[in-house]
Amino acid sequence: MSLLAQTTTDANSIQQSLEQKSLMMNSSLVKNIEFINIGPTVMSGRVVDVAVNPENTTEFYVGYASGGLWYTNNNGTTLTPVLDNAATLNIGDIAVDWKTGTIWVGTGENNSSRSSYAGIGILKSTDKGQTWQNVGLLDTHHIGRILINPNNPDEVIVGAIGHLYSSNKERGIFKTTDGGKTWAKTLFINENTGIIDVAVAPENFNVMYAASWQRERKAWNFDGDGENSAIYKSTDAGNSWTKIADNSGFPTGNGVGRIGLAVFNENTVYALHDSQYKREPKSKKVTSYNLTKEQFKNLTSAEVLALRNKTLDTYLKEYGFREKFRAEGVKQLLKPGGMKPKELMTFLDNEMAVAFEEPVIGAEVFKTTNGGKNWKKTHTNYLDGIYSSYGYYFGEIRVDLQDENSIYVLGVTIIKSKNGGKNFTSISKENTHSDHQALWVNPKKSGHLLEGNDGGLNISYDDGENWEKLNNIPVGQFYAVNVDHEKNYNVYGGLQDNGVWFGPNNARIDKSWKQYGQNPYQSIMGGDGMQVQIDDRNSNIVYTGSQFGSYFRIDRQTGSRKYIQPKPAKKEKPYRFNWQTPIQLSKHNQDILYLGSNKLHRSLNQGDTWETISEDLTHGGKKGNVAYGTLTTISESPFQFGLIYTGSDDGIISLTTNGGGSWTKISDNLPQDLWVSRVIASKFKKARVYATLNGYRFDDFTPYIYRSDDYGQTWINIGKEIPTSAVNVIKEDSENENILYLGTDNGLYVSLNQGTSWEAFSNNLPNVAVHDLVIQPIAKDLIVATHGRSLYKTNIAALQKINDSILAKSVAIFKVKNITKSKRWGNSRSPWRAANTPQVEVPFYVNADKKITIDVFSGKVKINSISIDADKGFNKAIYDVSFSEKGLKSYKKANKKAAIQKADNESYYLPKGKYTLKIGDEKISFKVE
Template identity: 60%
Template sequence: MKKLTFLSSFLLLFIGLNAQNSLVKNVPFTNIGPSIMSGRIVDVAVNPNNPNEFYAAYASGGLWYTKNNGTSFISVTENAPTQNMGAIAVDWNKGTIWVGTGESNSSRSSYSGIGILKSTDKGNTWQNVGLKASQHIGRIIINKNNPNEVVVGVIGNLYTPNTERGIFKTTDGGKTWNSTLFINENTGIIDISASPNNPNILYAASWERNRKAWNFEGNGKGSAIYKSIDAGSTWIKITDEKSGFPTGSGVGRIGLATFNSEVIYALLDNQFMRPEKEKKKTAGLQKDDFKKMSKDQFLELDDASLNTYLKENRFDKKYTAKYVKASIIKDKIKPSDLATYLEDANFVLLNSEVIGAEVYKSIDGGETWNKTHQDYLDGVYSSYGYYFGVIAVNTSNENKIYIGGVPLLKSDDGGQTFTAIGKENVHSDHQAIWVNANSEGHLINGNDGGLNITYDDGENWTKNNSPAVGQFYYINVDNQKPYNVYGGLQDNGVWFGPSNYKASKRWESSGDYPYKSIGGGDGMQVQIDNRDNNVVYSGSQFGYYYRVNLKTDDYLSIHPKHELGDSPYRYNWQTPILLSNHNQDILYMGANKLLRSMDKGENFEVISGDLTTGGKKGNVPYGTLTSISESPFKFGYIYVGSDDGYINLTENSGANWTRISDNLPQGLWVSRVIASEHEKDRVYVTLNGYRNDDFKPYIFVSENKGTIWKSLISNLPNYPINVIKEDPTDENILYVGTDNEVYVTFNRGETWQLFSNGLPKVAVHDLVIQKEAKDLVIGTHGRSIYKANIAALQEFNKIKGKPVSIFEIPSIKHSSRWGTSWSKWSKPIEPSVTIPFYVSNSGEYTVEILAEDNSKLNSFLINADKGFNYFDFNISTSEKSLKSYFNKKDIKIEKAKNNIYYLPKGKYVIKINDVKKTFEVK
């Protein structure tokens, strides 16, 4: 039996107290989108009696509810301790919601969870009811005859072995749990499917997987199908060598769909290799042709054929047949180098000719299985089957099934043949499918781009992306007014838009969405030329970047290649780039070596050796640079960090390098290295252990270029750190983004304060400060982009000893329309100005609005918390004040149509206690 432990209860209490006592808990954050490009959906739960009502779970963006068929959504996990979703289930009779936290997809950005959350009030409050060490959850099944009986499939840790995986069952609504199926420490449960006509019959898919930072094995002998006939209390394995279903080391992820107690479909990621005779044949020279080719054989090759090979495989333009043959003659290179030139870590993953997706069917309750189709389902999975696995069946039509991979496919004949049903407004990566058994052709599809709905079996789809749930890897800002925000999104390209964006559907009338796309793929880092904000550098995964002029559309592809004969560069998934502050023509780019272009990305030179541990053999690039920072004090004074824990420094543009990380924890991902803009020899580093299932925070500072390091974690909770940023005005102020929260320190890490007003518990990948606007901009991996003005925070160390301080109050432009409306059917226009202030003690305070001669025009009694506070003043005054002050000034003002008197143009004083501050109505 597993019960809520005292330790976990204490942890939740500590987090709550931390937020409650934070000096910055009232600092308001605003979401500035975008929503048009959404985030990855992992599950949907639909009311069977009213399909207009359903929940959509986003991988790292929380749970959202709609009762109007996706026209609009509300977040129901705003108050939850995490936004990381794995699986959901709803008892529609009682309204109880079950959430399995931690995404089951084994992606690079699949965040772990904290167990099972339960809400009995439609998401207003949440209770953690156990399985806290499960990390990633594949499926939840509620017994329709007994809603207190719930079965959970736990896939378990992503990067390390653990025992809290398999199948768990509760019969008392989550008070206690029993482990009913455990296979081994590397095998969990990815899917469970219940018989629609008998809830005692369940089928479960186990999945053995082993992910490391440098390699992913998404298959193993532990992958199989199990069956229970007692509602999940006991299980038997039903796929063996006699069953007809594949077994052994090549069995990967399995998705399940049950038509009834006897008929069940399974979608398999078959990682066994195709027979040699069935491998795809390609015309022309192939990579493997060169591996055993002699020098003489190479020189006899037809130049046209060789040029075709070089061009199709994207060799550098200088490598022509003539150039290469000359190099062969001089023994500068070998024929085999034309093969190894292409063999980076990605090559193994992308070019392995595995069997791929297969659909199997059983009509005897899982005793025997038959593959439904004869041909290969090419292009459904390729080698990325671990990322997919969803299959659905129409429970009113045994032969109507749907499978999701890179395309979305349907079959009307039980899987013998398939047709694609994705359309131009549907994302290509599919993670969830709901089929309406009572209305032929009605589907709800969750994918990497959000949610789509069809009523005609995929002929036409609506796009239902109103929540701002983008998964940003990186953001940046320009210096325009208002400034723009740029960012790279998981599987949704690179976008930019105005910082004053407010969510609205007005763009659907104009056809002009405020955010614009400037690239596809998995959007990555962005640099903007500060001399011309139209010139932007960005790109997609593994170092495929570009320079684009947003005004002229001039475009330059950027992907530096190694020299023929050398080992391929290793590029991280999120390859770091940096424009030099000293010269915006200079672009740095990190592979396993540091590359530099002096001409805006046209040409690159290598300015280092390998700055990593050297990589490891695997199918994921590893031993790569992850962060670059150049000191604002000196050109060529550069720090770089790597995914395997190295930090190196050059003070002379790469002529010499020094490793400065030997005294830091080893083997961790360097998530950020920052050269201080306040002190030349000061450097900040954050390390991240997420890829070792190590969730501790690591933050260090050195005052002497890395000779001595000091830890700054202080009172931070156990969340991995993704980013640290210095405040540009006060060297004592630092900001950090973690996998769950954002913090600020006013004393360089001695104590940290938690931001929480308007910010859900979500992974934060990036932080940027727009210096002129004094805005902190937050790029989250699940809830798009937020911003908050930090002008008041930048004054903290000047006023922290004072009882009350009022900060600069923005002026407001007077309007004769205040209090009026366009018609009697619309709301009146109501002005407001925010008064930011700080108090050293919580309590009641009087806010007075005074004229220049200290005449009182209005007053308010408010409660203020210790720390920063924000009072919204509606620019109103009273009739009594009018008579006592404005009549003396011979200023005639009238009551607005909403029966409120508003202040006329002029200068006014805000007073809190004895502290005063002037603001103006212009």
């Protein structure tokens, strides 16, 4: 029986789920198993807004799309998270009343990308982020802008874009005059048109301008323009609004896209418009392209790499290539060992191109000097290279309040004009990442800029001629993670717009690397970083790539790389590749690699050649401008070569038991048409398989989690206890078949009984989207890839020992790691540094909240005791390897020849030997070596 999903999650369900998760976090059996962040910080994530104290510009807040809110009072030298105790880290806009210190956060990103997560309305803090209150607008999902009346901090204007993938009424402009206790909707256009920007006259809060935006996003198509995209004006502080774009010189009609606003004074306003109207047709006799397709095909890689970026961008734009394929990304693909121009052209044609037509106008700047009665475009030429074909992702413009003619336009690059927009120059200089999203222009000092982009935060004091990068916090947006099997194992991961990086799992995450010039994490791929597979036999051989199946085999030792994307045979239809194309190395033979398009491909020789081992395993795609009808997940059973599962973005799970000889659809009894985020063949039972479905692209946040014990013939719903949040990944434990880990758009969960019940797994892990999980089986570490806060890890050795017998005990104590004796214990190399204090972690389980005592023995002599108030579930005590005063006397009495010296910190530490830890009748030994 087919079970239809695609029901938009209502606001009440979201509110209830937030309360449910809070309760789960408080009662969780694993609430004391702590995660640590392992970075990286050298790259960053998407910044959506900055708020700077105008009286002290070294103090500011930075909002990240999915990484939370961060505060600095030392000009960005350090930043501290201040939203981690809130129910979401997803941000659309921030506003601060600096006189009172009140912070307003509009949750839900204001862009409309593939990973623009919905929010939970408006959060407010009156104590600099120590506590947060949700003050409403829960169903807005995405917030465009927040304005605070500088003369009345309780009067606030909010522009809400509304749902991303569905229609809804809670969008438009909302106003409160009582600090968020009540809201009035003062502007509503329709259920598909929201407000992306609101800007106020600096000298008069009564005068403000708003930009409406009509958009429709589906998994297979994005339409970011329409006749309801327009400019509105209010002269009564947002209580009423008048549409001012009609018959004014500003574009109207179905081609009007996203609009950004910058107000110099109540009459002088700049508007940045993403025009989706077509450019004027060019003469067929004279080509305008710098390169024809035939010319491009015949170039060598070196010749393309030598092209000016502007020339290459013109080619890419005018031939309709979409998304991130601009000059910088293309040149990355063409670097030595990569694609040839002919291969690249085929790749772009097949995967990224829309039907050939005249390109759209793209970015254009308009200005009014009479309060919006008339608008005039400031420039006569096209602003090429600002938006390419995805202006919906940008839309910010700023004006210097000290100079009416000094403006800044943000897009793929960032440009400035000193003559009111007639001419522009680029200020995308070294140290700035592309894709610019936020800009603060000092209203009192021209040339002082704070700028946010997809790669983090930058600051300039000379009007963008030079930039300093302020990336020192872990806010990377990871899509995927993996590990190798080196003794000190490495962690690998692909990130949104920041490529693929790897580094040692125990890397120091601080700024000390700048002293010796090499960050512990290293980049191995540009573009949008995707999945990573590492050869178990030789961790230098890595398979990874960027969006839409652009994968390479890389030899890290030699630096060589080979482009390995499967190509269709002549006259065969082009393959469709997902944004996050799945790959998997076979555990049965590490020369065998699987890769999914809309079909499954297998290479027997490390990607050198391919065979297609399936027909189309999707519903066949849909008409649109986003690749759809693609495979999203692959899993081969460790029990049998050729026993393979696949899942697609349109809801099909398929099984082959004979290496692709025949396929069976096994998802008919599951909710239909949803994105299959994972299908996992069990490592413990051959017939067992897990599947997670994701309704994010229908604004359906139901957790769909299933287990089958008969190869998918029947399914059991094991997700009923999970609070409402879309599911991205499920992972079996590496040793204990009863343990499952689950990553959602709002955090991590663990089950100790194959999904019968779940525990929130969140100590030091904020409410952030978890995209991927991997276990390093030797170290027994769980690595968590978050889409907003980089990577976390925790040791799960104790957790893996859990079983019914232990759960029934009053107390259980787990293995304690040995420790190496050091002369530094209790001493310091400098009088200005604290003494080195050793630590032994003592993991244990108790079946109820209770006070417990851990006794430390040397033989039969008790040498110390530790008391701790333990919570029901897993706990960890820290023993500093010292003697108590009484224990030292007892030890010396029993060991008369022992020579134990006092350390600088007045403590006496254990000599080498074997020691026992006891909790009641439970005991465990460890060594000081």
